[in-house]
Amino acid sequence: MNSDLAVEAVGLERSFVTHTGVLRRSRKEVEAVKGVSFHLERGELFGLLGPNGAGKTTTIKMLITLLLPTAGTARVLGYDVVDDVREVRRRIGYVFGGDRGLYERLSARDNLRYFSELYGVDPRRQKARIEELVELVGLTGREHERVEGFSRGMRQRLHIARGLLHDPDVLFLDEPSIGIDPVGARELRATIGSLVDVGKTVLLTTHYMFEADELCDRIAVIRSGEIVAEGTPQDLKRLVTAGRVLEIETYGVAPDAVAAATGVPGVQGVVVEERGQQQVLIVQFEAGAEVTQTVLASLGDVHVGRVSAREPTLEDAYIQLVTQDVPG
Amino acid sequence: MRQLLHQQWVCYRLQLRVLSTSLFDGLLAVFFPLMFATAALLVYRLNGDEESLQYAGLGAAIMGMWTCQGVIASSLLTRERWAGTLELLVAAPTSLTRVLVPITMALSTIGLYCVVATILWERWVFDLRLEVASWPLFVVGVLMAALSLALFGFFLSVTAVRYRTSWALGAALEYPGWLLCGFLIPVSSLPVWIQPLSWAIPTTWAMAGIREAANGGSPWVDLAVCAAVGCVYAALAAYLGQRLVDSARKHATLALT
Amino acid sequence: MTSVRIFFIGGLMSYRAMFNWLSPWILIPSLVVSPICQILLFAYIGRSAGVGNDEFYVIGNALNYAAIPCLFAMGATIGGEREGHTLGIVLATPARRIPLFLGRALPVIANGWGVAMVGVLAGVLLLDVHIPGSAWPAILLAVVVASASCTGLGLAMGAVALRVRESAVLGNVVFCLLLVFCGVNVALDDLPAWMAAVGTWLPLTHGIEAARLLADGSGLGAVDGLLLREIGVGLIYTVVGLALLRFFEDESRRSASLDRN
Numbered sequence: 001m002n003s004d005l006a007v008e009a010v011g012l013e014r015s016f017v018t019h020t021g022v023l024r025r026s027r028k029e030v031e032a033v034k035g036v037s038f039h040l041e042r043g044e045l046f047g048l049l050g051p052n053g054a055g056k057t058t059t060i061k062m063l064i065t066l067l068l069p070t071a072g073t074a075r076v077l078g079y080d081v082v083d084d085v086r087e088v089r090r091r092i093g094y095v096f097g098g099d100r101g102l103y104e105r106l107s108a109r110d111n112l113r114y115f116s117e118l119y120g121v122d123p124r125r126q127k128a129r130i131e132e133l134v135e136l137v138g139l140t141g142r143e144h145e146r147v148e149g150f151s152r153g154m155r156q157r158l159h160i161a162r163g164l165l166h167d168p169d170v171l172f173l174d175e176p177s178i179g180i181d182p183v184g185a186r187e188l189r190a191t192i193g194s195l196v197d198v199g200k201t202v203l204l205t206t207h208y209m210f211e212a213d214e215l216c217d218r219i220a221v222i223r224s225g226e227i228v229a230e231g232t233p234q235d236l237k238r239l240v241t242a243g244r245v246l247e248i249e250t251y252g253v254a255p256d257a258v259a260a261a262t263g264v265p266g267v268q269g270v271v272v273e274e275r276g277q278q279q280v281l282i283v284q285f286e287a288g289a290e291v292t293q294t295v296l297a298s299l300g301d302v303h304v305g306r307v308s309a310r311e312p313t314l315e316d317a318y319i320q321l322v323t324q325d326v327p328g
Numbered sequence: 329m330r331q332l333l334h335q336q337w338v339c340y341r342l343q344l345r346v347l348s349t350s351l352f353d354g355l356l357a358v359f360f361p362l363m364f365a366t367a368a369l370l371v372y373r374l375n376g377d378e379e380s381l382q383y384a385g386l387g388a389a390i391m392g393m394w395t396c397q398g399v400i401a402s403s404l405l406t407r408e409r410w411a412g413t414l415e416l417l418v419a420a421p422t423s424l425t426r427v428l429v430p431i432t433m434a435l436s437t438i439g440l441y442c443v444v445a446t447i448l449w450e451r452w453v454f455d456l457r458l459e460v461a462s463w464p465l466f467v468v469g470v471l472m473a474a475l476s477l478a479l480f481g482f483f484l485s486v487t488a489v490r491y492r493t494s495w496a497l498g499a500a501l502e503y504p505g506w507l508l509c510g511f512l513i514p515v516s517s518l519p520v521w522i523q524p525l526s527w528a529i530p531t532t533w534a535m536a537g538i539r540e541a542a543n544g545g546s547p548w549v550d551l552a553v554c555a556a557v558g559c560v561y562a563a564l565a566a567y568l569g570q571r572l573v574d575s576a577r578k579h580a581t582l583a584l585t
Numbered sequence: 586m587t588s589v590r591i592f593f594i595g596g597l598m599s600y601r602a603m604f605n606w607l608s609p610w611i612l613i614p615s616l617v618v619s620p621i622c623q624i625l626l627f628a629y630i631g632r633s634a635g636v637g638n639d640e641f642y643v644i645g646n647a648l649n650y651a652a653i654p655c656l657f658a659m660g661a662t663i664g665g666e667r668e669g670h671t672l673g674i675v676l677a678t679p680a681r682r683i684p685l686f687l688g689r690a691l692p693v694i695a696n697g698w699g700v701a702m703v704g705v706l707a708g709v710l711l712l713d714v715h716i717p718g719s720a721w722p723a724i725l726l727a728v729v730v731a732s733a734s735c736t737g738l739g740l741a742m743g744a745v746a747l748r749v750r751e752s753a754v755l756g757n758v759v760f761c762l763l764l765v766f767c768g769v770n771v772a773l774d775d776l777p778a779w780m781a782a783v784g785t786w787l788p789l790t791h792g793i794e795a796a797r798l799l800a801d802g803s804g805l806g807a808v809d810g811l812l813l814r815e816i817g818v819g820l821i822y823t824v825v826g827l828a829l830l831r832f833f834e835d836e837s838r839r840s841a842s843l844d845r846n
Contacts, residue, residue, distance in 0.1 A: 016580055061580075066419055068577045089421040100412025105349045106342060114342045117335045118420035118427060162416075356757055363761035370771045371627070374636045384634070500614030503622030513629040 006170050006201035007040040007063060011072035014058050032058040034225040035072065040170075040203060045196045047216035048205040051322050055225040056205040057096075060174050063203070064094045076170055090119075093163030093171040097178035099155045104148040108139055108158050111147060112165060119166035133161040137191055153184030160191060170201045177211060189215060209315040219314075221321045228321050236317045243268060245312045246283040246292060249305030253279045260298040266291045271319055278305065282316065335422075339430035347434055357400060358442045360502075361392035365446055368512045369454055385456045386542055387511035390470070390535055392442030393477055394505040397435045398531075401481025402501060404431060405489035418576070424569040428485060432478040439474050461544030469541045472551045473534035476558030480530055483565035486572055510535045530557040616696075620650035620704040621711070627770050628712055637770075639712040644796045645769040647704025648789055651697035651732050652763050656756045658696055659739025660746050662689045663830070686830060687823075690736045697732035698725075716800045723799045723808075730812050731792025734819025735763075738788050740826035747833055763789055788822065791815040 014033040033055040040046045048056050061067040063074055065085045073080065079087040103111050112130045121129060134143045137157035147155065156176055163171055173192065177185045185208075192215055195202055206212055212219055213233045220230040229236055253272070261281065262270045266289030271282045285291045296304065365388030372384040405428075408414040417427050450456040460466045484501075507513065508526045515526045526532045537550030628642040663686065702725070708714050716724065742759055746752030763769070766776075766783050767790040773781045784790045792815040795808035 058580075064419055066415060066577060067580055086421050089419060094416070094419055096412075098412070101416055103342075103346055103411065103413065105346050110342050110345065113338060115416070115420065117338045118417065118422045120331070120335070120421065123331070123334050356754055360757060360761060363765055367627070367764050367770050368630050370765070370776070371630050371636050372634045374771065374775055375634050380634060384630075500618050500622075503619060503626055507622060507626050507629065512626075513633050517629065517633050 004042070005039045005075070005078075006042045006044065007038075007046075007074070007076050007203060009039070009059070009063065009072070009074040010037050012036045012059065012062055012069050012074055013071040014055075014062060014067060015070050032225055033062070033069075036222065036225070036227055037072075038220050038227060038230060040201055042169075042201050043196065043199055044217050045192075045202045045204065045215055047212040047219040048203065048222055049207065049209075049212055049219055049318060050205075050222035051207065054222045054322075056222055057174055058225075059222070060094075060172050060203070060205060064092055064172055065089055090166070091169050093166070093168035095159045095163040095171070095173050095176055097156065097175035099152050099179075102147045102155060102158065102162075105146060107144050107146055108134070108150070108161075109143040111158065112143075112162060115162050116165045121166055129165065129167075130161075133164055136164070136194075137161045138187065151184075153180045153188070156180055156184070156188060157191065160188075164195075168200070170203070171195060173202060173204045175205055175207070177206060177208060185211070209313065209318055213314045221318060223322045229317075233314050236321075237312055237314055239317050239321070243284055243286045243289070243312070244309055245316055246281075246285060246295065246307070246309050248281040248283065248295070248299075248307050249275075249278050250281060250299065251278060251303040251305065253281065253299065253302045257299045257302055260300075261295050264291055264294045264298055265289075267295065269320060282319070284312065284316065284320065332426075336426070336430050336433075339427070340433050343431045344434040344437055347438060357396045357438060358392060358445055361395045361442065361506075362446055362449055364506070365389075365391060365449075366453070369450070369456070373454070381456060382459055382542075383539075384512055385450050385454070385458055386539060387535065388450065389443050389446045389458065390473060390531075390538060391506055391509075391511040392446055393436075393439035393473060394509065394511070394531060395502055396439040396442050397432070397474070397477040397481045398484060398505055399502050400435055400438075401432055401478075402484040402488040404428075404435075404481070404485040409489070418573055424486075424573055425482075425566045428482050428565075428569065429478070432481045432485070435481060436474040436478045439477065440470065443470055458542070460542045462541050465541035465547055466538060469534060469538035469547050469551060472537065472554055473531060476530035476534055476554050479558040479562040479565070483561040483568070486565050486569045489572065505529070505531070508532065528557070530554045530561065533557060616654065616700050617703055620647060620653075620700055621707045623650060624704055624708050625711070628708070631770070639708065640714045640716070640800055641772075641797065642770060643705060643708030643712060643714050644800060645793050647701045647708060648728065648731050648793045648796060649760075649764055649767065649769040650704055651701035651728070652735050652738075652760050652789065654696040654700055655693055655732055655735040656739045656742055656759055657753075658693045659690060659736050660743040660752045660756050662693070663740070663743030663747065682830065682834075683827060686740065686827065690733075690740060693736050693739065694729065694732045697735060698729050701728045701732065714800075717802060720799050720802060723805045724796055726805070727792055727796040727799055727808070727812060730815050730819075731789055731796070734788035734792060734815050734822075737819035737821070737823035737826065741822045741829065742826075744826045744829035744833065747830075763787060766790075768793055786818065788815065788818050791818070 012033055013031070013035050015029050015031045018028050018030060036055070036059055038046075048059065050056050058067065062069045063076060063081055065081050065088050068082060073082075075081065076088045077091050079091070081088055103114065106114070109130060112133065113126065116126050116130065130143075134140055137160055139154060139157060139161070142150075142154065147158065150158065160173075160176065163173075176192070177188050180188060189211060192202065192204065204212070204215065216233065218230070218232055219236060220227045221236070222228070229239060231239075258270055258272060258281065261267065261283060266286050268284045268286065270284075273280045273282060283291070283295055292307065292309070296307070368388060369381070369384055372381050405414060408417060418424065420427070447458060450458065508515075508518070508522070509529055509531045510526065515523055515532060518526065531554075533550050533554035537547035537554060540547040540550060624643050624646040627646050628639045631637045631639070631642050705716075705724070705728075709716060738759070742755060743752070746755055749755060766780055767787050768776065768781075768784055769789075773784055773790065773794070776784065791811040795811040795815065798808050798811075799805070
C-alpha cells in the first residue's frame with residue numbers, strides 16, 4: 001500500500017445482521033457495502049455520491065474506525081483503520097449532518113472546549129484555537145449562547161469547527177448540508193472549499209449534485225454498496241454525453257408512452273421526473289441525432305408543455321448511474 | 329499527568345454544567361428521594377423512639393445519592409446516544425473510561441448536594457438534628473460513598489447501554505437500591521439469601537462506615553472494603569467499556585436510536 | 586350514538602396510539618417490578634420501625650402505585666397531543682369534548698386497577714398478608730373506585746400539562762404528594778393535622794382506607810361512605826380538568842397558545 005495517499009480503501013465490505021420478531025427471531029444479513037475501493041490523494045476534495053441507503057455512511061464509518069469492515073482493508077494516512085485506531089483517530093475529523101451530536105445545554109464555546117479536551121488539544125493553545133475556529137465558521141458573537149437556540153445552519157458550522165479542533169489532516173464530512181437553507185448551504189460550501197486551501201484532505205458525501213460539482217476534485221458514485229463510476233465531475237458528465245439531453249414537460253404521461261419514446265432510434269435513455277403536476281421526460285440521445293420530432297410523435301396524444309434541449313449536467317449523469325439496471 | 333488532570337477537571341465542570349441546567353434531572357433527582365425519605369421518617373416518627381429516628385434520618389440523608397448517581401448513571405450512555413454525541417465520544421482518541429469518569433463525578437456532585445439538602449430538610453421539617461460523633465469522619469464517609477457510587481455508576485452505564493430502554497431500567501433500580509443498601513432498613517433484617525447482594529454494592533459498605541462514624545466507632549474498615557468493591561466495579565467497567573466499543577465496531581450498535 | 590362510539594372506541598384508539606411504543610422492556614420494570622419494590626420497601630421500613638403490619642403497607646403502596654398509570658398515562662394522552670402536534674387536529678373535529686376526553690380515561694382506569702391488583706397479589710404472596718376470600722370482590726371494587734378517582738386527577742394534570750409542558754416532572758411531583766399526604770404509609774389520624782386535612786381532598790385517601798377496612802373483614806356497607814367520598818373527590822378533579830380543557834381551548838382560539846412550542 002502507498003502511505004503517501006491520504007485515504008486508501010481496498011475491497012471494503014460490510015454486512016449487517018438484523019433480527020426481527022420477539023419470539024420467533026428471524027436472522028437476516030444485509031450487505032451494506034460490497035467491495036468498495038478508492039483512494040484520496042493528499043489535499044484532495046473527494047465526493048462520495050449516492051442515494052439514501054447506498055452505503056455512504058457505512059463506508060465513512062469504517063474509515064473513521066467506528067465500524068470494522070467484514071472484509072477488505074483501509075488505511076488513513078498510512079495507518080490501518082482496524083489496528084491503528086488511536087493513530088487514525090488523532091489525525092482525522094468527523095462531521096455528520098443533521099442537528100444532533102451537540103450538547104444542547106452547553107454554549108457553542110463549551111461544546112468546543114469539551115471536545116478539545118477529548119482530542120487532547122494543548123490547554124495553552126485551546127483558547128486561541130477555539131476563537132480561530134469560531135471565526136472561521138462565522139459564529140463570532142454567538143459562541144456564548146447555548147446550542148439549543150441555534151439554527152440548523154449554525155449547528156452544522158459548529159459541527160465543522162468541532163471536527164477541526166485538533167487540526168486533523170483528513171476531514172470526513174457526511175452529508176453536512178442536509179436540511180440547510182440555500183443561503184446557509186452556500187456559506188457552508190465556502191467553508192468547505194476553504195479547508196482545501198489550507199491543505200486539508202476532505203472526503204464529502206452528499207446527494208446534492210451542484211454541491212459535488214462545485215466542490216469536488218473527484219467523485220465516486222456509490223449505489224447499492226458498489227462504486228459504479230469514478231472520476232472528475234467532467235469525466236462523469238462525459239459518461240452520459242456521448243450525447244445531449246431533451247427535456248419534455250408532459251401532463252399525465254403513461255408508462256407505455258415512455259416505453260415508446262425509449263424505443264426511438266438514437267435515444268439512449270428516458271427518465272421521468274415528477275415536478276408537481278407535471279412529469280418531465282429527460283431524454284438522453286446521441287449527439288447529432290435529430291430525435292425531437294420522433295420522440296414527440298411517439299408520445300401520441302399526451303398533453304405536452306415546454307420542450308427544450310440542453311447539455312447534460314452532472315445530475316443527468318448521476319441519475320443515469322443510480323437508476324440504470326444493475327448488470328447481472 | 330498534568331494534562332490528564334486538566335482534561336478530567338474541564339470535562340467534569342462542563343458535564344456538571346450540562347446536568348445542573350436540566351430541570352428534570354436537577355429538581356427531580358433531589359425531590360423524589362426527599363419525598364420518600366419524608367414518608368419513611370413519618371413512619372419512624374410514630375414509634376416515638378429517638379434512636380430509631382436517628383437511624384432513619386442518617387440513612388435518609390444518604391439515600392438520595394443512590395438516585396442521583398446510580399439511577400441516572402444507568403441511562404447516561406443512552407442519553408448520549410439520543411443526543412447523537414455517543415459516536416463522537418467514541419471516535420475521539422481518548423479512551424471511554426476517561427470520558428465517563430468525569431461524567432459520573434459530576435453526578436456525584438449532585439448526589440452530595442442531595443445529602444446536604446436532606447440534612448437541612450430533616451432539621452427544618454422534622455426538627456431532627458443528626459447526632460454525629462465525628463463530623464470529619466462522617467464527611468469522609470459521605471465522600472467515599474460519592475466516589476464509590478461514581479465508580480458503580482460507571483459500571484451501570486456501560487452495562488445498561490446495551491439495553492435500549494435503559495431509562496426504564498434506571499427507574500426500576502431506584503427502589504431495589506433503597507431496599508438493599510441499609511439506608512432505612514438494616515441489612516440484617518432482609519432475607520438471608522438477599523444479603524450477599526447488599527454487600528456486593530459498595531454503597532452498603534459506605535453506609536455502614538457512615539453509621540460507625542456517627543456512633544463514634546471507626547469507619548475505616550468499612551470504608552476500605554467500600555473502596556475495594558468500588559475499584560472492582562471500576563475495573564470491570566473499564567473492561568466492559570472496551571468490549572462495548574469493540575463490539576459496537578463489529579455490530580454497528582453505537583448509533584442506534 | 587356518536588358520542589358513545591367516541592367514548593369507547595376513540596378512547597381506546599388514542600390510548601393505543603400513545604402507548605404502542607411501550608415495550609415489555611419498559612412495562613415490566615415500571616409497572617410490575619417497581620410497585621412490588623415500593624411495597625417491600627415500606628413493609629420492611631414498617632417492620633424495622635415496629636409500626637403497622639404488612640397488610641397496611643401492601644394496600645397503601647399498591648394503591649399509591651396505581652397513580653403512576655393514572656397520572657402519567659392520562660397526562661400523556663392529553664399532554665402528549667401537544668408534543669405530537671395532533672392537538673389542533675383533534676380540537677378541529679366536531680366531536681363532543683366530554684366523551685372525547687373521558688373515553689380516554691377508561692383504558693387508563695383499567696391500567697391503574699391492574700397495577701394496584703398486581704401489587705396486592707404480590708404482597709399476599711411475598712409478605713405476611715392474609716385477606717379472606719370473601720373480601721376480594723369488594724376490594725376489587727374499591728380499587729376500581731380509587732383508580733377512577735385518581736384518573737380524574739390525571740385528567741386535571743393533563744390539562745395543566747398542556748400549558749406547563751413539563752408533564753413528566755409534574756406527574757412525579759403529584760405522585761410524591763400522594764405518597765406523603767394520602768395515608769399511604771401512615772394512617773391519616775397519625776399524620777399532622779394539616780397534612781391529614783390536605784389528604785382528605787386528594788384522591789386515593791378514602792379508597793385506601795376503605796380497602797384496608799375491607800381486607801380486615803368489614804362488609805361493603807361499612808365503607809360505602811368512604812367510597813362515595815372517594816368518587817366525589819375524583820369527580821371534583823374531573824370537572825376541574827374538563828373546565829380547564831374548555832378554558833384552554835377557548836383561549837387558544839383567541840391567542841393560539843396551544844399550538845406554540
